[in-house]
Amino acid sequence: MAGTGILIEIENNMVKEASLGVMTAAKGQEKYALVLGQEASSVKEKLGEYGAAHILHITAPGNLSANPDLQALAVADAVKEYQLDTLLGTASAMGKDMFARIAAILEEPLVSDCVAVNIKDRTVKKSHFSGKTFATLKINCSCLLCTLRPNSTEPEPSPTACDIIEFEARVADPGLIKIVETRKAGGARLDLTEAPIVITGGRAIKSAENYKMLEACAQKIGAAVGASRAAVDAGYAPHSMQVGQTGKTVSPKLYIACGVSGAVQHFAGMKTSKVIVAINEDKDAPIFSKCDYGIIGDIFKIIPALTEKL
Amino acid sequence: MKICVCVKPVPDTAVSIKLSGVAGFEDSEMKLVPNPYDEYGLEEAVSLVEKQGGEVVAVTVGKASAEATLRGVLAMGAARAILVKTDAQFLDSELTAKALKAVMEQDGLPDMIFTGKGSVDTESFQTQYRLAKSLGLPIVNEVSKLTLDNGKAVAERETGGGEKQVIEMGLPCVIGATKGLNEPRYPKFPDIMKAKKKEIRQMDLSIFGIDPSKGRVRVEKLEIVPERSGAKMLSGSVDEQVTELVRVLKEDEKVL
Ligand SMILES: Cc1cc2nc3c(=O)[nH]c(=O)nc-3n(C[C@H](O)[C@H](O)[C@H](O)COP(=O)(O)OP(=O)(O)OC[C@H]3O[C@@H](n4cnc5c(N)ncnc54)[C@H](O)[C@@H]3O)c2cc1C
Numbered sequence: 431m432a433g434t435g436i437l438i439e440i441e442n443n444m445v446k447e448a449s450l451g452v453m454t455a456a457k458g459q460e461k462y463a464l465v466l467g468q469e470a471s472s473v474k475e476k477l478g479e480y481g482a483a484h485i486l487h488i489t490a491p492g493n494l495s496a497n498p499d500l501q502a503l504a505v506a507d508a509v510k511e512y513q514l515d516t517l518l519g520t521a522s523a524m525g526k527d528m529f530a531r532i533a534a535i536l537e538e539p540l541v542s543d544c545v546a547v548n549i550k551d552r553t554v555k556k557s558h559f560s561g562k563t564f565a566t567l568k569i570n571c572s573c574l575l576c577t578l579r580p581n582s583t584e585p586e587p588s589p590t591a592c593d594i595i596e597f598e599a600r601v602a603d604p605g606l607i608k609i610v611e612t613r614k615a616g617g618a619r620l621d622l623t624e625a626p627i628v629i630t631g632g633r634a635i636k637s638a639e640n641y642k643m644l645e646a647c648a649q650k651i652g653a654a655v656g657a658s659r660a661a662v663d664a665g666y667a668p669h670s671m672q673v674g675q676t677g678k679t680v681s682p683k684l685y686i687a688c689g690v691s692g693a694v695q696h697f698a699g700m701k702t703s704k705v706i707v708a709i710n711e712d713k714d715a716p717i718f719s720k721c722d723y724g725i726i727g728d729i730f731k732i733i734p735a736l737t738e739k740l
Numbered sequence: 741m742k743i744c745v746c747v748k749p750v751p752d753t754a755v756s757i758k759l760s761g762v763a764g765f766e767d768s769e770m771k772l773v774p775n776p777y778d779e780y781g782l783e784e785a786v787s788l789v790e791k792q793g794g795e796v797v798a799v800t801v802g803k804a805s806a807e808a809t810l811r812g813v814l815a816m817g818a819a820r821a822i823l824v825k826t827d828a829q830f831l832d833s834e835l836t837a838k839a840l841k842a843v844m845e846q847d848g849l850p851d852m853i854f855t856g857k858g859s860v861d862t863e864s865f866q867t868q869y870r871l872a873k874s875l876g877l878p879i880v881n882e883v884s885k886l887t888l889d890n891g892k893a894v895a896e897r898e899t900g901g902g903e904k905q906v907i908e909m910g911l912p913c914v915i916g917a918t919k920g921l922n923e924p925r926y927p928k929f930p931d932i933m934k935a936k937k938k939e940i941r942q943m944d945l946s947i948f949g950i951d952p953s954k955g956r957v958r959v960e961k962l963e964i965v966p967e968r969s970g971a972k973m974l975s976g977s978v979d980e981q982v983t984e985l986v987r988v989l990k991e992d993e994k995v996l
Pocket residue numbers: 631632633634657658659660661672673674675676677678688689690691692693694695696699709710711712715727728729730776
């Protein structure tokens with residue numbers, strides 16, 4: 431049986447939750463956890479706990495982290511060397527970019543941002559038309575390349591004995607692009623697309639300052655804070671916080687929309703959330719016909735009260 | 741400077757999708773609009789050419805009905821357009837990239853190529869990468885800021901959690917545009933009139949030897965995602981409402 435590769439994302443020496451979800455989605459396969467560049471020993475325990483039979487620690491001559499092309503070439507080389515017939519990853523900003531580069535190198539089909547994958551049948555399920563439909567796709571390939579939407583599979587431990595394989599990729603920088611600067615956001619912000627809970631403030635939030643009210647609430651439950659386009663356009667929040675068709679697609683287990691009217695374009699970015707809660711002072715707001723729980727009321731009264739209770 | 745902008749005609753996101761058969765949707769009456777992200781690429785290309793001179797050519801692989809969509813694109817400032825026609829409703833990204841490469845080679849390779857960061861219909865985020873790879877060009881996707889300087893392009897992209905990368909590359913290059921790059925213009929009446937006279941060169945996909953049925957990603961089934969309905973409204977005082985909310989999220993939904 432050929433192995434299934436999982437491209438692992440690591441932050442602050444910890445395996446990202448979304449990568450553990452992808453490990454779980456590959457249940458029943460002989461799993462190779464692909465770790466690029468950095469040290470592999472610090473994540474060995476975690477990856478073994480979630481079912482990695484092998485950690486493929488990939489290094490290359492040159493600075494891997496400064497060049498997405500070099501990283502993609504190194505991963506593609508590992509896929510070939512270990513004859514992996516499947517490579518899964520997270521549909522994060524990094525994952526989507528990396529997989530598109532890898533697919534172009536391997537000349538294999540790719541499906542991005544799937545909500546389910548059937549490795550044996552080579553079928554995947556994913557959103558088409560901004561969450562209005564689900565498509566089931568059949569892939570004819572030698573290596574199935576697929577990124578999964580964060581939170582689409584709940585991580586479940588399945589401990590396995592795990593070894594570390596060192597692999598030095600035989601690649602050279604094609605010299606096309608160069609990262610000249612990486613600018614961190616202020617503070618350790620939770621990535622919106624990967625957060626298990628998202629609290630969004632719409633136009634009703636009225637100022638950038640008022641997002642602090644949502645942040646206080648978010649902090650108590652490990653949530654990320656999002657914004658509607660109306661709030662971004664009004665200058666209350668940066669575009670990196672926008673949820674929706676022209677912003678981020680999120681799929682948390684809990685989505686709390688505060689003072690958001692519920693436009694289709696907003697729903698395009700959060701429709702596949704597991705539970706949607708809406709707080710709006712207008713009893714006729716369209717969002718109340720598309721959510722799971724609704725509270726009719728003023729967000730400036732409800733949110734502080736909710737924060738208190740959490 | 742010659743700039744090609746790849747434009748995909750897609751259903752307007754505000755319009756609802758009706759299925760047709762098991763793996764298709766009803767599009768005979770549907771007005772297709774340019775993929776919203778492609779419009780950021782188009783605007784960037786048009787304003788670059790306004791400043792530095794040159795020509796913007798819009799390139800589309802799509803159904804014959806895309807001609808109407810391309811008129812709108814020409815009104816936004818492209819000098820001319822090329823439509824590679826296919827009847828396929830979902831053309832595989834590999835084949836689309838192949839067609840785009842072939843048509844650009846035939847028309848004369850550009851100094852820059854713009855696309856959107858992805859399309860809002862199939863959301864597959866890859867055609868631009870395949871196009872770049874096949875032409876041996878650098879690609880940066882999800883670009884929200886771009887400057888050209890001395891034959892080099894410097895692009896800014898967001899990589900999650902608000903982190904940004906600044907990436908440098910030589911020309912020609914492929915740029916996948918996203919929101920933030922600019923504000924696409926609304927064409928004025930004279931622009932719309934002028935666009936009527938601009939050239940849309942049309943050809944069949946088959947002249948490039950590309951067969952849509954050879955795509956390696958096949959849509960087997962399309963299904964409508966049901967809208968949620970029957971939301972549970974929580975009533976009572978503020979205190980009662982939030983107490984009940986915390987209870988259902990913890991006990992019934994188990995998401996807290
Ligand atoms: C091509 C295109 C792309 C788009 N992309 C996106 C996108 O990515 N994301 C996005 O969000 N939108 C997008 N939009 C815009 C979208 O159509 C809506 O305009 C937008 O989502 C509205 O934002 P909102 O709900 O915050 O504001 P509004 O529609 O103004 O709603 C504000 C709501 O807050 C309620 N409210 C006001 N004060 C209070 C209070 N004190 N307490 C409680 N409730 C209160 C009001 O009753 C109202 O329902 C796009 C539109 C287009 C055409």
